[in-house]
Amino acid sequence: MTRKLLLSAALQLFQSKGYASTTVDDIASTAGTTRVTFYAYFKSRSDLARALIGELNDLLGRSASAPVLVDVVAAGTYQAMAGWLHHRSSSWELFRPHLSAISEAATVEPELRGLVVGWFEEVIAEIKNGLDRAGRFVPEVRHSRAVLAFVQLDHLGRHWTEGRSEASREQVVTVLAESWFTLLGERP
Incomplete structure (x- = not known):
């Protein structure tokens, strides 16, 4: 469930701010979690992009x-x-x-x-x-x-x-x- 929330938050932010302007902290915050939790699911923002693929x-x-x-x-x-x-x-x-x-x-x-x-x-x-x-x-x-x-x-x-x-x-x-x-x- 948390992984899906992170992916959904990232997708929303990538649409509104763009990929380059979206940080890991932005994604974690929008998903209602922390940077530490983000890294429990994804190694990096590009790893998250691979998951989107x-x-x-x-x-x-x-x-x-x-x-x-x-x-x-x-x-x-x-x-x-x-x-x-x-x-x-x-x-x-x-x-x-x-x-x-x-x-x-x-x-x-x-x-x-x-x-x-x-x-x-x-x-x-x-x-x-x-x-x-x-x-x-x-x-x-x-x-x-x-x-x-x-x-x-x-x-x-x-x-x-x-x-x-x-x-x-x-x-x-x-x-x-x-x-x-x-x-x-x-x-x-």
């Missing part, structure tokens, strides 16, 4: 009903991509704080950079594997296409917010699906 992995976990990204890209249809993106976008609000926190943490903590880049590369690899499986496009450009698709998804997932954008989530995801289909889809 673990939480994000849990949040992004694939449910039995969700199609696997590799399969969606391999199918290459607009409908498959749009369906996956609509499903994934329904959770943007839920995992946005984690994505923002770990992205900022990676810019401040050198030991987290490789971990976050590796985490991003896993998603890019899933997209590329879908293209490989389908044999679409020349092999030399598949990774670049996967990077472009991921960057679009990551940017919208971290920045698009209901009520702050002129476009609805449905409209934004439709545009994203069109872009993904152009980048990744099966040509008639």
